Amino acid sequence: MSVNILIADDEKPIRDSLKMILEEEGYKIETVADGEEALQKIQNTQGNEYFDIVITDIKMPKIDGIQLLETASRISPETFFIIITAYASVNTAIEALRHGAYDYLIKPIEFDDLIIRIKRLLDYKKLALENKILRQRISTDYSYANLIGKSDAMKKVFSVIAQVAPTNSNVLITGKSGTGKELVAKAIHYNSKRRDKIFLPVNCGAIAENLIESELFGHKKGAFTGATEDKLGLFKVADGGTLFLDEIGEIPLNLQVKLLRAIEDKEFIPVGGTKPVSTDVRIIAATNQNLFEKTKTGEFREDLYYRLNVVEINLPTLNERKEDIPLLVNHFIEKYCKEMGKKIIGVDNETMKILMNHDWRGGVRELENVIERSIIFCNKDMLTVDDLADYIKRDVTVHDYPDSLKDALHNFEREHIIKTMKKYNYNKEEVARALEIGLSSLYRKMDELNIPTKPPKEDE
Numbered sequence: 001m002s003v004n005i006l007i008a009d010d011e012k013p014i015r016d017s018l019k020m021i022l023e024e025e026g027y028k029i030e031t032v033a034d035g036e037e038a039l040q041k042i043q044n045t046q047g048n049e050y051f052d053i054v055i056t057d058i059k060m061p062k063i064d065g066i067q068l069l070e071t072a073s074r075i076s077p078e079t080f081f082i083i084i085t086a087y088a089s090v091n092t093a094i095e096a097l098r099h100g101a102y103d104y105l106i107k108p109i110e111f112d113d114l115i116i117r118i119k120r121l122l123d124y125k126k127l128a129l130e131n132k133i134l135r136q137r138i139s140t141d142y143s144y145a146n147l148i149g150k151s152d153a154m155k156k157v158f159s160v161i162a163q164v165a166p167t168n169s170n171v172l173i174t175g176k177s178g179t180g181k182e183l184v185a186k187a188i189h190y191n192s193k194r195r196d197k198i199f200l201p202v203n204c205g206a207i208a209e210n211l212i213e214s215e216l217f218g219h220k221k222g223a224f225t226g227a228t229e230d231k232l233g234l235f236k237v238a239d240g241g242t243l244f245l246d247e248i249g250e251i252p253l254n255l256q257v258k259l260l261r262a263i264e265d266k267e268f269i270p271v272g273g274t275k276p277v278s279t280d281v282r283i284i285a286a287t288n289q290n291l292f293e294k295t296k297t298g299e300f301r302e303d304l305y306y307r308l309n310v311v312e313i314n315l316p317t318l319n320e321r322k323e324d325i326p327l328l329v330n331h332f333i334e335k336y337c338k339e340m341g342k343k344i345i346g347v348d349n350e351t352m353k354i355l356m357n358h359d360w361r362g363g364v365r366e367l368e369n370v371i372e373r374s375i376i377f378c379n380k381d382m383l384t385v386d387d388l389a390d391y392i393k394r395d396v397t398v399h400d401y402p403d404s405l406k407d408a409l410h411n412f413e414r415e416h417i418i419k420t421m422k423k424y425n426y427n428k429e430e431v432a433r434a435l436e437i438g439l440s441s442l443y444r445k446m447d448e449l450n451i452p453t454k455p456p457k458e459d460e
Contacts, residue, residue: 003027003028003052003053003122004028004050004052004053005029005052005054005118006031006032006038006041006042006053006055006056007019007029007054007055007056008031008032008033008037008038008057008060008068009055009056009084010033010059011057012033014057014084014109015031018031018055021111021115022118030051033061035063035064035068036061038063038072039063039068039071042072042076043075050076050079051076051079052079052122053081053118053121054068054079054080054081054082055082055084055114056083057083057084058083065083065084065096066095066096066099069096069099069101070099070100081096081102082101082102082103082104082105082114083096083101083103084105084107084109085104086106086107098349103117105117127155128150147184149321149324149327150327151321151323153316157313157315157316160311160313161184161191161313162191164311165188165191165192166191166192166193168193169310169311170263170282170283170308170311171185171283171284171285171310171311172284172285172286172287172309172310172311173285173286173287173315174286174288174314174315175286175315175316176288176315176317177288177362177363178318178360178365179317179363179364180315180364181286181288182201184315185199185201185286186199188242188284189241189244189284194240194241194282197241198240198241198242199241199242200241200242200244202215202216202234202246203247204245204246204247204248204249204250205247205250212251212255213271214231214233214271215233215234216234216235216255217235217258217268218232218233218235218271218273218277219231219270219271219272219273222272223273224271224272227271227272230270233268233270233277235262235268235277236279240280240281241281241282242281242282242283242284243281243284244284244285245283245284245285245286246286247287247288248286248287248291249287249289249291249300253298253299253300253301256300257301259304260303260304260307266278283308285308291309317363318363318367322356326356328364329347329355329367329371332368332371332372333371333375333383337375340376344375344378344380344381344383345381345382347382347383347384348382348384350385351385351387354388354393355367355370358392370392374387374389375387410449413449414449414450414451417431417442417445417451418451420434421451425455426455428442428453
C-alpha cells in the first residue's frame with residue numbers, strides 16, 4: 001500500500017529536495033508552493049486517497065502552516081502533520097504541537113532525520129489502526145464506555161483483555177485504587193460467552209467478617225440467630241455468569257479454604273446445610289494489595305492465590321500513563337456536559353498543562369471528580385484554570401523552559417532522568433532499561449547534565 005505525502009513550502013529548492021529524497025524511499029509525493037494550494041489539494045482527496053502525511057512550512061503566503069493544520073485536521077483527521085520551522089525556539093514548536101501536529105523539524109532539514117521521523121510516524125499510525133481494530137473487535141458500548149487510553153500500558157491491557165475474555169479462566173486484576181479495576185472486569189465479562197448472564201460485583205472489604213460466608217455461600221433457615229429463612233449465596237446468584245470479587249485480600253483466612261474449594265469443585269455447602277450446591281461461575285478477583293507478599297507472611301493462602309491468578313492484569317496508575325490524560329479529560333467533559341446539559345468543548349492550554357503536571361494520587365477517579373466539579377462551575381465554552389479546584393492549582397509545578405531548543409531539551413532530559421532515578425531507587429541498570437538507553441549512555445548523560453549518582457540525603 002503506497003504512502004501519500006504532500007509537501008507545502010514556498011521555497012522551491014526545499015520542495016524539490018524533499019520530493020527527490022522521499023520518492024527514493026518509495027513514497028508518492030505531491031508538492032505545492034503555499035498553504036491555500038495545499039488546502040485545495042487536501043479538500044480534493046476522496047475516500048481512501050487521502051494524504052497520509054503533510055509536511056508544511058509554518059511561514060507561507062496566503063495561509064500559514066498553523067492555519068492549514070487547523071483547517072485540514074477537520075477535513076482529513078486521518079492525515080498527520082509534520083511542521084517545518086526556521087525559528088529554533090520551543091514556543092514555535094509547541095504552538096504547532098498544541099494545534100495537533102505530530103512532529104516538527106528545524107531548518108536546515110537533516111534528510112536522514114526526516115526519513116527516520118516519517119518511518120516512526122507510519123509505525124505509530126499502523127499501531128493506532130491495529131489498536132482501533134482490536135478495540136472494535138472486543139468492545140461493546142457498555143464494557144468499553146470508560147476504558148480510555150492510547151498509551152503503551154493501556155494497549156497491553158486491551159490486548160490481554162482480548163485474549164482472556166473468550167475463555168473461562170480466572171483473572172486477577174491488580175493496581176492501586178482509582179485505576180479502573182471494575183471497568184476491566186466488566187470489559188472481560190461483556191466480551192465473554194457469559195455476556196448475556198449476570199455480572200455480580202462483590203466488595204469483600206465492605207462485608208462484616210461474621211457475615212461474609214453467608215453472603216457468598218448462603219445459609220439454611222435456623223443456621224444462626226436471625227436466619228429466619230433460607231438465603232441464596234452470591235455464588236449461586238451469579239450461576240452462569242461472572243462473580244467479581246473486589247478487594248479479595250480482605251477475605252478472612254479461615255474462609256479462604258472454602259472459597260478455594262468452591263472455585264475448584266464448582267460446588268459449596270451453605271452455612272447450616274448438609275448437601276452441596278453446584279454452581280458455574282467465572283471468578284474475576286481484584287486487589288490493591290500485594291497478594292504474593294501476603295502468601296509469604298501466611299495472611300493469604302498460596303493455593304488460593306495461584307487458583308485466582310491464572311491470568312494477571314496489572315493496571316498502571318494515571319501518573320504512569322499521563323499521555324492518556326487529554327483523552328480522559330475530553331471523555332469526562334462529554335459525559336458530564338450531557339448529564340448537566342452544558343456545552344463545553346474542551347479545556348484551554350494552560351488548564352491542560354496543569355492537569356498534565358498534577359500528581360494524580362487518586363488516579364482516574366480523582367481526575368473524573370476534578371472535571372465534574374469544574375463543569376459545575378464553568379459558564380464558558382472552555383474549562384479554564386479558574387474552574388479548577390484550589391488544591392489542583394496549588395499542587396502543580398508548570399515548567400518554564402527557556403526559548404533555546406537545546407537548553408529546553410537539556411532541562412527536560414535532566415528532570416526526566418532524575419525523576420526516573422528516584423522511581424527506581426537510583427539503580428542505574430534499571431534506570432537505563434526504563435529509559436531504553438545503554439548503561440554507558442546513562443552515565444554519560446548524568447555527567448553531561450550534572451546529575452548526582454547517589455540520592456541526596458533527604459531521599460535516603
